[in-house]
Amino acid sequence: MPELIPLESLTRDDSAPFELVPGEAGSGRSVSIDLPIGPPLVAESPLLTAEPRARLSKKGRLLKAFLLDRPVWVTWQVTYNCNYGCSFCTYWQNDFQPHEENSLHDFAVGAEKLSELGSLIVSLAGGEPMLRRDIHQIIEILAQDHFPYMTTSGSGITPKRARQIWEAGCWGVSVSIDYADPDKHDHHRGVKYAYRRAITAIEQLLSERTDPSYQRVQIISVLTDDNLEEMPKLCELARDLGVYWQVQPYSVMKTGNEKQRHLPGATELLLDLKERYPETVHANRVYLEKFEEAVNDGIDGCIAGRAMFNVDNRMVVSKCVEFNETEPCGSLRDHSMEEVLDRLHDANERNTCTACWYSCRGETEVLYTPRGFYHSMHSFLYQSRGQQGANGNGKGGE
Numbered sequence: 001m002p003e004l005i006p007l008e009s010l011t012r013d014d015s016a017p018f019e020l021v022p023g024e025a026g027s028g029r030s031v032s033i034d035l036p037i038g039p040p041l042v043a044e045s046p047l048l049t050a051e052p053r054a055r056l057s058k059k060g061r062l063l064k065a066f067l068l069d070r071p072v073w074v075t076w077q078v079t080y081n082c083n084y085g086c087s088f089c090t091y092w093q094n095d096f097q098p099h100e101e102n103s104l105h106d107f108a109v110g111a112e113k114l115s116e117l118g119s120l121i122v123s124l125a126g127g128e129p130m131l132r133r134d135i136h137q138i139i140e141i142l143a144q145d146h147f148p149y150m151t152t153s154g155s156g157i158t159p160k161r162a163r164q165i166w167e168a169g170c171w172g173v174s175v176s177i178d179y180a181d182p183d184k185h186d187h188h189r190g191v192k193y194a195y196r197r198a199i200t201a202i203e204q205l206l207s208e209r210t211d212p213s214y215q216r217v218q219i220i221s222v223l224t225d226d227n228l229e230e231m232p233k234l235c236e237l238a239r240d241l242g243v244y245w246q247v248q249p250y251s252v253m254k255t256g257n258e259k260q261r262h263l264p265g266a267t268e269l270l271l272d273l274k275e276r277y278p279e280t281v282h283a284n285r286v287y288l289e290k291f292e293e294a295v296n297d298g299i300d301g302c303i304a305g306r307a308m309f310n311v312d313n314r315m316v317v318s319k320c321v322e323f324n325e326t327e328p329c330g331s332l333r334d335h336s337m338e339e340v341l342d343r344l345h346d347a348n349e350r351n352t353c354t355a356c357w358y359s360c361r362g363e364t365e366v367l368y369t370p371r372g373f374y375h376s377m378h379s380f381l382y383q384s385r386g387q388q389g390a391n392g393n394g395k396g397g398e
């Protein structure tokens, strides 16, 4: 009988005493969100009219988009609600109603417009994507022609839902863990048992895969001012669980708190981990090489709007996740892909922002350097070795 995790792991711990900036400690933490949210499920999606495109053909279309200098990576925020309360994020203060966020029809319209650019990597995030009861249908719609990935806290994953996600055509799931110490992780996530929930989610995701030759599970960690020494332990945790490990630095754009930036020494430490655990560390080494520069001077030449862009929970397109309100570039609901692309190009040309070195920016940007391209595309195009998990628990293709 599997160990049961207390239900408190599904809701914020409103007594967690971390500070929020600017001066809003505790505000908004009483927002209550029922689990899961979103419109009722429809038994059979009427939105899928064709068979999914073959994997090889999708890879060819992705490569073509890259060679034509079109966007290759889209971050898509499926909901801005969240049941956690992380110290380095403010999304948990949102309280969108289901009708205010994208419907399945919106996803179908958006996926088709994206197809005009090629078959793209679509990174589904939020908020907490698992809050949407129809997340597997969203994935199925996007997987027709694209490569959907998802990032989650692990909350809301069950064996059944993990299976649905893989069957829908998900290419990878990243589970967020920022501290190898369970108490610290729970504290910073603002939720009791968050660590146990994340580990259980990883185990369930691994064991429910339908084709481990391409379905990836990884831990993703946010590097802040107080967890640099946790990185080796997190990397070893990923290795022990048999999953990949990815890391990205905190950005001041999330909360406005300058003090949470990561400390000196990150590049050296992360490159050492890449050297020691090449099978586990999934980050491109050229991306890791720039962590120091990112925190000291900021990195110029952001490719947001050119190689990547964001779609928010109401179909608003922007150059990246941080500019959907201040610099919208149209909507996948109301504008053609051509119009949206023109606005994104303008936004990219005007862009002087150096505020982040998120993995969506950094991992995409290094593709445009010969070394970065080699390190990333080699594994993406030719990877045939499947992840087996700690207990060899890939179930094999079906």
Ligand code: SF4
Pocket: 082, 083, 084, 085, 086, 088, 089, 090, 091, 092, 126, 127, 128, 153, 189
């Ligand atoms: S970082 Fe993620 S899990 Fe944490 S509050 Fe923000 S959206 Fe939720």
Ligand code: SF4
Pocket: 253, 302, 303, 304, 319, 320, 321, 322, 351, 353, 354, 355, 356, 357, 358, 361
């Ligand atoms: S550096 Fe680029 S990706 Fe990062 S917040 Fe600024 S515009 Fe967005």
